[in-house]
Amino acid sequence: MSRIIATRAIRGAHKLVARAERELAAAIAEMGPDTRVEFPNTGYYLPISHGILGLRIETLGGLRDLLAEAKELLPPVPSDNLWLPYLGNTLDAGMATLFADEIIEAIKYTRTPLPYLPETHPKDGRLWLGAANDVIMRERGIEFVDNTAPGFAACVGYCPTNEIAVRIARELQEKNLYVFMSAATDGKSMAQQLAEEGIEMGWETRLVPFGDDVTATIHALGFSTRVALSFGGAQPGDYQRVLRYNKNRVFAFVLALGPVDDEKHAQAAGAINYGFPTIADTDIDNILPTGICTYEHVVSPVPHDRIVSKAIEVRGLKISVTKVPIPVPFGPAFQGERIRKEDMYVELAGTEKHGFEYLTGKGSDEVEDGKIEVVGPEIDEVTEGSQLPLALWVEVAGRQMQPDFEPILERRLHDFMNMAHGVFHMGQRDINWVRVSKEAKDQGFRFRHFGSIIHAKIHGEFGKIVDKVQVKIYTREKEVMDLIETARKVYRQRDERLAGLTDEAVETFYSCTLCQSFAPNHVCVITPERSGLCGAYNWLDGKAAHQINPTGPNQPILKAQAVDAIRGQWQGINEFVFNASHKTLQVFSAYSIIDNPMTSCGCFECISCVLPSTNGIMTVYRNFPGMTPSGMKFSTLAGTVGGGLQTPGFIGHSKRYVASSKFISAEGGAKRVVWMNRELKEELEPDLRKIGRREGVENLFEMIADETVAVTEEEVLAHITKMNHPALSMPPLF
Amino acid sequence: MKTIAIAGKGGTGKSTTAALIIRWLSERKSRSILAVDADSNVNLNDLLGVRLKETVGAIREEMRNRIADLPGGMTKQQFLEYKIQTSLVEGPHFDLIAMGRPEGPGCYCYANNLLQDILGTLAGNYDYVVIDNEAGMEHLSRRTSQAIDYLLIVSDATARGIATAGKISRLLRELETRVGQRYLILNRVAGPVSNTVEAAIHEEEFSLLATIPEDDTLLKMDREGIPIWSVAASSPARLAVDRMMDSLDP
Numbered sequence: 001m002s003r004i005i006a007t008r009a010i011r012g013a014h015k016l017v018a019r020a021e022r023e024l025a026a027a028i029a030e031m032g033p034d035t036r037v038e039f040p041n042t043g044y045y046l047p048i049s050h051g052i053l054g055l056r057i058e059t060l061g062g063l064r065d066l067l068a069e070a071k072e073l074l075p076p077v078p079s080d081n082l083w084l085p086y087l088g089n090t091l092d093a094g095m096a097t098l099f100a101d102e103i104i105e106a107i108k109y110t111r112t113p114l115p116y117l118p119e120t121h122p123k124d125g126r127l128w129l130g131a132a133n134d135v136i137m138r139e140r141g142i143e144f145v146d147n148t149a150p151g152f153a154a155c156v157g158y159c160p161t162n163e164i165a166v167r168i169a170r171e172l173q174e175k176n177l178y179v180f181m182s183a184a185t186d187g188k189s190m191a192q193q194l195a196e197e198g199i200e201m202g203w204e205t206r207l208v209p210f211g212d213d214v215t216a217t218i219h220a221l222g223f224s225t226r227v228a229l230s231f232g233g234a235q236p237g238d239y240q241r242v243l244r245y246n247k248n249r250v251f252a253f254v255l256a257l258g259p260v261d262d263e264k265h266a267q268a269a270g271a272i273n274y275g276f277p278t279i280a281d282t283d284i285d286n287i288l289p290t291g292i293c294t295y296e297h298v299v300s301p302v303p304h305d306r307i308v309s310k311a312i313e314v315r316g317l318k319i320s321v322t323k324v325p326i327p328v329p330f331g332p333a334f335q336g337e338r339i340r341k342e343d344m345y346v347e348l349a350g351t352e353k354h355g356f357e358y359l360t361g362k363g364s365d366e367v368e369d370g371k372i373e374v375v376g377p378e379i380d381e382v383t384e385g386s387q388l389p390l391a392l393w394v395e396v397a398g399r400q401m402q403p404d405f406e407p408i409l410e411r412r413l414h415d416f417m418n419m420a421h422g423v424f425h426m427g428q429r430d431i432n433w434v435r436v437s438k439e440a441k442d443q444g445f446r447f448r449h450f451g452s453i454i455h456a457k458i459h460g461e462f463g464k465i466v467d468k469v470q471v472k473i474y475t476r477e478k479e480v481m482d483l484i485e486t487a488r489k490v491y492r493q494r495d496e497r498l499a500g501l502t503d504e505a506v507e508t509f510y511s512c513t514l515c516q517s518f519a520p521n522h523v524c525v526i527t528p529e530r531s532g533l534c535g536a537y538n539w540l541d542g543k544a545a546h547q548i549n550p551t552g553p554n555q556p557i558l559k560a561q562a563v564d565a566i567r568g569q570w571q572g573i574n575e576f577v578f579n580a581s582h583k584t585l586q587v588f589s590a591y592s593i594i595d596n597p598m599t600s601c602g603c604f605e606c607i608s609c610v611l612p613s614t615n616g617i618m619t620v621y622r623n624f625p626g627m628t629p630s631g632m633k634f635s636t637l638a639g640t641v642g643g644g645l646q647t648p649g650f651i652g653h654s655k656r657y658v659a660s661s662k663f664i665s666a667e668g669g670a671k672r673v674v675w676m677n678r679e680l681k682e683e684l685e686p687d688l689r690k691i692g693r694r695e696g697v698e699n700l701f702e703m704i705a706d707e708t709v710a711v712t713e714e715e716v717l718a719h720i721t722k723m724n725h726p727a728l729s730m731p732p733l734f
Numbered sequence: 735m736k737t738i739a740i741a742g743k744g745g746t747g748k749s750t751t752a753a754l755i756i757r758w759l760s761e762r763k764s765r766s767i768l769a770v771d772a773d774s775n776v777n778l779n780d781l782l783g784v785r786l787k788e789t790v791g792a793i794r795e796e797m798r799n800r801i802a803d804l805p806g807g808m809t810k811q812q813f814l815e816y817k818i819q820t821s822l823v824e825g826p827h828f829d830l831i832a833m834g835r836p837e838g839p840g841c842y843c844y845a846n847n848l849l850q851d852i853l854g855t856l857a858g859n860y861d862y863v864v865i866d867n868e869a870g871m872e873h874l875s876r877r878t879s880q881a882i883d884y885l886l887i888v889s890d891a892t893a894r895g896i897a898t899a900g901k902i903s904r905l906l907r908e909l910e911t912r913v914g915q916r917y918l919i920l921n922r923v924a925g926p927v928s929n930t931v932e933a934a935i936h937e938e939e940f941s942l943l944a945t946i947p948e949d950d951t952l953l954k955m956d957r958e959g960i961p962i963w964s965v966a967a968s969s970p971a972r973l974a975v976d977r978m979m980d981s982l983d984p
Contacts, residue, residue: 336855336856336858336859337859338819338822338856338859340766340824340829340859341824341829342765342826350820351820411809414812426815426816426819426820427808427812427816428808428812429808431808431816433816433819433820536810537810540809541809541810541811544809544811544812545809545811
């Protein structure tokens with residue numbers, strides 16, 4: 001907690017409450033306590049006192065109650081020897097300030113002529129509009145609810161130059177934010193600066209000049225209080241709900257421009273109550289710890305060219321770009337469009353040139369939202385039919401961003417780029433290929449628009465995790481080759497991380513019911529460590545397939561509570577399997593061959609079954625034509641295992657599953673394997689050796705019999721006895 | 735998009751007819767043509783005079799064999815799509831894709847399911863898709879082909895040939911493949927069509943679209959390995975196909 005800010009805010013609150021008391025006494029003395037007070041053309045009482053306290057103030061006399069509340073809240077100014085003032089006191093001072101503001105502004109409306117214009121925009125050289133009336137409230141307030149306008153920037157003070165004022169106003173408008181302006185400093189205000197530059201202001205343009213007095217800032221908070229009452233279902237006086245609604249739904253913040261006096265500090269403290277942080281261009285110290293606001297409370301000093309993006313970041317405002325700003329039609333309908341060679345203007349990467357695409361998370365200060373650079377020739381600088389290298393280098397920043405999300409976002413670049421009419425994109429990472437059509441080029445499409453697409457779509461689809469996106473597009477061999485190794489290094493790291501993905505590390509598995517057409521009661525459950533039994537589908541494929549076709553045969557299944565972690569049974573999986581198997585299977589073990597093993601369609605690459613006398617299992621690959629020690633050939637075994645039947649002692653599975661640490665782990669894993677057909681065994685040799693080392697059975701590979709040493713169960717037993725195979729000393733299978 | 739499927743048993747000159755149809759389309763209609771060689775004895779590319787890069791079948795095998803180490807963390811969908819898109823032969827008059835040899839043992843549900851999507855989407859980019867099918871109609875039965883606007887069954891002018899054509903036609907009915915118009919083409923016809931053949935056509939309820947005469951030029955080109963694509967406009971077979979397509983006007 002900043003002692004400086006707290007002290008100044010509390011001091012400012014004292015000054016404003018004193019001023020309110022003075023002005024109220026004078027007004028009552030002059031006009032009498034029964035003089036009506038209201039904000040014109042509003043069916044409501046004064047918004048702050050009504051919303052926060054439930055007071056229904058209609059007269060000057062009634063304002064005395066509000067003054068009493070303000071004085072009650074007012075904490076003492078921290079003494080010089082109090083080093084750590086409490087945030088609560090500052091918040092109370094802020095609320096007292098808002099009450100004082102409302103008293104002062106309400107008194108102004110008892111005067112004639114009215115202090116503010118009745119119009120919705122400046123007129124005849126007069127600037128200030130004051131409180132919003134009910135018509136504005138109905139028209140504009142709803143925009144805060146349906147997200148047409150995410151919120152507002154309450155701008156107090158003035159900018160060093162008119163040009164900066166205009167730039168900040170435009171930047172805020174581009175983000176669909178309202179710009180509420182009040183509180184002149186030394187007679188100068190941002191609204192006046194905009195007026196001098198001939199900028200059109202008013203509710204229509206979302207640039208709203210409230211008033212030059214510091215107390216006019218209350219019209220911003222009054223407005224958002226009424227939004228909570230009218231649209232947020234908050235009851236008058238339910239201050240918790242009013243404030244929480246504003247914190248969660250109205251993305252507002254204070255921009256303190258120029259010198260910040262005590263009274264403005266006090267306004268900032270008031271805004272913090274609503275969850276609205278203050279960002280200042282001068283050094284007014286910071287209140288960084290999170291608490292009332294979503295993130296920081298006060299951040300300063302921030303340079304003008306970054307103040308809007310900083311404010312958006314601190315407030316946690318998510319920018320959505322509803323229309324992708326490119327000169328060609330854009331939408332999912334254009335996915336799957338192939339640009340034929342004849343229609344193509346330029347080709348990037350692919351089989352002829354190097355290329356890659358890469359997305360990485362960065363610190364918020366390193367990313368400038370919306371910045372797009374093209375390094376190398378633009379599309380209009382190359383001839384028709386050119387082939388160019390391509391690097392798409394995307395940097396994102398976000399408070400919720402994690403390295404694990406990078407590949408997920410990166411993989412979506414494919415979908416995003418393909419949505420542009422006239423753009424064809426294939427592949428990912430360093431196997432990518434892009435074409436742009438002649439038609440798109442003629443319509444004005446440029447390489448930089450790749451960046452526009454990526455920027456807009458990442459904000460749109462990943463707004464929860466990403467706050468800022470910048471894109472660099474390289475079309476020159478030198479730069480592409482300089483960067484490709486960096487990207488490749490990261491790709492490798494990601495693959496390693498993915499290879500280490502365990503069943504425990506994920507919350508959801510994926511179902512596969514692709515084969516239900518011929519095994520109607522069968523359902524595959526695909527986990528990171530157990531791929532589909534056909535070997536074709538792993539967990540990531542399931543996930544990707546689900547993203548592509550959300551209602552398709554691959555559905556996410558929440559594991560939920562583990563029923564038996566050793567056998568691999570979970571409540572969520574059992575429930576799903578019960579329904580998906582048309583109520584034929586109640587329990588399903590992912591890691592056991594004995595106890596309710598997973599069923600098979602018929603597509604399994606391998607079959608494993610128990611050889612009872614050996615206390616172990618045999619595994620046979622589907623193209624092994626010979627007899628196995630089970631007394632059955634693969635084809636006969638397949639009849640036992642397939643068709644969605646649960647047969648204890650038999651499972652169908654993929655080749656790779658043998659190498660998984662979850663391979664029949666309930667029964668002790670791969671060291672149960674006593675026989676394998678030779679071809680399979682040789683293919684899996686590196687894995688079997690690795691498992692042997694892990695399990696402390698150095699020559700496991702040699703211990704496992706194959707058809708060259710054993711074709712009957714007796715011969716297998718003889719072989720493993722001779723080799724002292726670990727299965728013999730393991731707990732009995734049954 | 736309009737789909738023209740050409741079917742018939744081996745040796746009837748079905749691929750030659752397909753090549754001539756593609757030539758007619760590219761000259762008269764549009765050069766946005768996807769030629770699909772769905773015959774496992776891949777040869778349409780030779781007839782059209784283009785070099786083949788890779789067949790879909792080979793790509794499918796590669797994917798199945800590289801399950802554990804697909805490049806670049808790609809999903810199989812993406813890998814398959816990328817490979818198929820790059821395997822496309824792009825000519826000035828048409829693009830060509832070859833299905834290649836049929837699947838071996840093992841489960842192809844997954845790969846075929848992906849293929850169906852990818853090929854379906856790809857085909858949607860063209861004004862015309864011309865499929866040269868093998869007799870067994872594997873790709874039609876696998877639904878790797880979509881609805882067919884024109885099914886042209888090619889037969890020689892023998893009663894037995896027409897009976898076979900009838901079987902192919904019935905097979906498609908059983909597969910419930912949506913077929914718009916269905917015609918018979920008699921190929922390599924020397925002399926007038928006999929009464930027995932006419933009776934067979936009637937019995938199989940075929941409507942005869944055209945008869946294409948025996949053409950020595952084509953036989954010679956075939957023997958010498960010269961692409962049929964470059965056949966002279968005066969070749970009787972080509973003239974017959976051109977007339978046929980003029981009247982069909984797809």
